[in-house]
Amino acid sequence: MTVKQTVQTKVDEVAEAAWDIARQIHKNPELGHQEHRACELLSSTLEGEGFSVKRQIADMEPSCSAEVSFGEGAGPTVAILAEYDALPGMGHACGHNIIAASAAAAGIAAKRVLAEGDTGLCGTLMVMGCPAEEGAVDGAGGKVKLVEEGYFDGVDCAMMVHPSTANASRSSSLAREALEISYYGKSSHAAASPEKGRNALDAAILTFNNWNALRQQLRDDVRIHGIITEGGKAPNIIPDFAQIRMYVRAEEVDYLDDVVKRVKDCARGAADAAACEVDFRPTAKRYANLVVNEVLADAYADNFRLLGESIDDEFRRGSGSTDMGNVSQQVPSIHPYVKIAPEWVGGHSTEMAEAAASEEGKKGMVLGAKAMAMTAMELLSDADLRAEMTKAFDCGSRSIKST
Numbered sequence: 023m024t025v026k027q028t029v030q031t032k033v034d035e036v037a038e039a040a041w042d043i044a045r046q047i048h049k050n051p052e053l054g055h056q057e058h059r060a061c062e063l064l065s066s067t068l069e070g071e072g073f074s075v076k077r078q079i080a081d082m083e084p085s086c087s088a089e090v091s092f093g094e095g096a097g098p099t100v101a102i103l104a105e106y107d108a109l110p111g112m113g114h115a116c117g118h119n120i121i122a123a124s125a126a127a128a129g130i131a132a133k134r135v136l137a138e139g140d141t142g143l144c145g146t147l148m149v150m151g152c153p154a155e156e157g158a159v160d161g162a163g164g165k166v167k168l169v170e171e172g173y174f175d176g177v178d179c180a181m182m183v184h185p186s187t188a189n190a191s192r193s194s195s196l197a198r199e200a201l202e203i204s205y206y207g208k209s210s211h212a213a214a215s216p217e218k219g220r221n222a223l224d225a226a227i228l229t230f231n232n233w234n235a236l237r238q239q240l241r242d243d244v245r246i247h248g249i250i251t252e253g254g255k256a257p258n259i260i261p262d263f264a265q266i267r268m269y270v271r272a273e274e275v276d277y278l279d280d281v282v283k284r285v286k287d288c289a290r291g292a293a294d295a296a297a298c299e300v301d302f303r304p305t306a307k308r309y310a311n312l313v314v315n316e317v318l319a320d321a322y323a324d325n326f327r328l329l330g331e332s333i334d335d336e337f338r339r340g341s342g343s344t345d346m347g348n349v350s351q352q353v354p355s356i357h358p359y360v361k362i363a364p365e366w367v368g369g370h371s372t373e374m375a376e377a378a379a380s381e382e383g384k385k386g387m388v389l390g391a392k393a394m395a396m397t398a399m400e401l402l403s404d405a406d407l408r409a410e411m412t413k414a415f416d417c418g419s420r421s422i423k424s425t
Contacts, residue, residue, distance in 0.1 A: 025135065025403070026328065029395045032131035033388060040130075040391065041384050043067060044123035048379045051108030054154025054162050057084040060106035061151050064088075064122055068149055071130045072137070080171040082164055086151040087173065088129070092136050093144020098408055100398045101148040101174070101353075102129050103165070103182040103346070105155045115375040116156065117185030117362060120387045124183050124360075125149055127391035132398050145402045148177070155345055157200050157269070163307025165345035169352050179318060179354040179401060179411060182346060183390035185378060186359035187367055189333040191323040193359065195312035196245065196271035197278045198343035199304070203229065203289050206299040209262035219260030223253045225289075225296035226264040232288035244281055245271040245341070267305060271343055275310050312340065312347040313418050315354040317411040318397070322358055325396040329389055333358075342369075354415040358393075362386035 023031075047060045061077075061084040069075045073088035084106075091097075104125035105118040114120075129149035136143065150173070153164040168174065205226055210219030233246050240246075248268025254261030270285050272278040286302060293300035314337070326333045346357045362385075363377035377383050401408055 025141065025399055026325070026396045028135050029131050029399055030329070030392050032134045033127050033392045033395055036127050036130050037388050039067070040123045040127035040387060043126055044119045044383070044387055045379060047106055047119035047122055048114050051113040052106070053110060054107040054156055054159040054164070055082065055084060057106045057153050060084070060122060061086055061153070064104055064106065064126055064151050067126055068129065071133060073129070073133065073149065080167045080173060082153055082167060084151070084153045085164060085168070088149045089146055090133050091146045093142070095144050097143065097145030098178040098402060099146040099148060099176055100401050101150055101177045101180040102394055102398065103180055103349070104149060104151045105182070106151065107154055107156050109156055109370060110158050112370065112372065113375050114378045115370045115372065117374060117378040117383070118155070119378055120185045120362065120383055121182060122151070124387045124390040124394065127387065128394040128398065131391065131395045135399065141403070143402050147398065157198070157306045157343070160305050161307070162200070163309060163345045166307035166309070166348045169348045174349060174352050177353050178408065179315070180349050181318070181322070181356045181394055181397065183358050183360050183394060185362040185383065185386055187361060187363050187365045188359060189326065189331060189361050190338060190359040191326070191333055191335050191356070192314040192316070192319045193312070193338035193340045193357070194273065194314065195340040195342055195344045195347050195357070196243065196273060197275040197311040197347065198309040199270045199278060199282050200306035201268055201270070202303045202305050203266040203268065204301050204303070205264045205293055207260070207262045207296065210260045212258045212260050216260060220262070220297045221260050222264035222296070222298050223261040225293045225298040225300065226250050226253065226266055228292035228295055229266065229289045232292055233285065236284055236288055240281060241272070241277065243273040245269070246285060273311055307345065309343045309345050310347040310351050312344060312357055313350040313355070315350070315356060315411055315414055315418070317407070317414045318354050318356045319358065321400055321407060322356055322393055322397045325400070326389070326393040328396070329392055331389060354411045360386040360390040
């Protein structure tokens with residue numbers, strides 16, 4: 023039996039325990055930075071398998087890093103990343119419970135092979151619990167903070183697998199800035215003394231009108247979208263406060279800088295027109311665009327096909343954003359997708375939430391875990407593959423800036 027076949031067997035051995043993790047997280051959805059139960063479940067499971075676990079890393083309570091080293095001398099470090107946060111009001115409609123379970127299963131299976139067999143390999147296997155990927159909560163972007171705090175220093179590559187409606191090896195994501203824009207005016211009676219007021223809601227509405235005009239002068243990859251979260255208390259009171267929460271997205275961080283400046287200028291102009299004050303607050307960490315490592319993606323796809331499954335190798339232009347983009351700008355990375363639902367199912371939907379607890383979801387979890395574990399073992403054993411991966415990364419286009 024080959025090493026890759028042995029890894030597959032080990033994933034099968036832990037599949038039920040991993041699926042129990044997925045179901046428990048699914049039944050108890052926790053928003054970003056509140057995933058205490060999910061993180062502890064992942065941490066304690068890995069600890070029980072002999073991983074050395076550090077909790078609350080980078081000053082984030084629901085985060086963890088589990089490592090196991092083996093062999094003589096220095097070797098590569100392969101990181102498998104887990105997410106486990108839910109969406110407000112929708113639970114695991116993005117399937118992050120499966121991401122956590124597949125990461126655990128892949129890490130445990132690879133560790134068992136390395137511990138039980140005389141592989142002659144040396145290196146470090148890491149499973150990292152990353153909170154708050156979804157941007158719905160303040161301070162979202164757990165992986166960004168892990169990057170900033172140096173937790174990927176010395177890591178040779180990182181991987182994770184995301185549930186979807188198709189098996190796919192490579193897809194981009196958009197860089198994203200998340201902003202809260204607040205307008206300050208002056209209240210007054212809207213009928214008796216309107217001339218004494220300064221309408222903050224007018225400033226917010228004018229901002230959206232300005233953005234609509236701006237779109238004509240922007241690249242096709244840009245997305246500007248938001249909501250008015252505060253707009254007044256009563257029709258007969260001129261609102262002295264209004265607030266917008268919004269996202270700006272673009273394919274590249276460098277161009278995102280330009281768009282964010284213009285988006286803010288639109289808000290400032292609207293505030294001036296309404297004789298109001300305005301300020302800006304980031305509500306999440308800035309997400310960089312995802313850079314797919316082609317060599318690593320090919321290795322994952324080849325291993326996925328060894329499982330008897332088809333996978334789409336075509337590069338997909340992503341329309342969402344993920345903090346895995348920030349990781350991909352620091353180390354060679356992949357963010358492939360595994361099918362758990364029919365193509366007609368939309369992401370962030372009740373149907374996707376149901377799929378994340380279905381038999382199809384379980385199948386996707388197992389396939390993703392096997393492909394990642396096989397790829398991890400290949401990276402640990404093949405120095406030429408690692409060299410090609412690193413060369414592709416060094417030649418890639420990467421840029422991270424902050425406003």
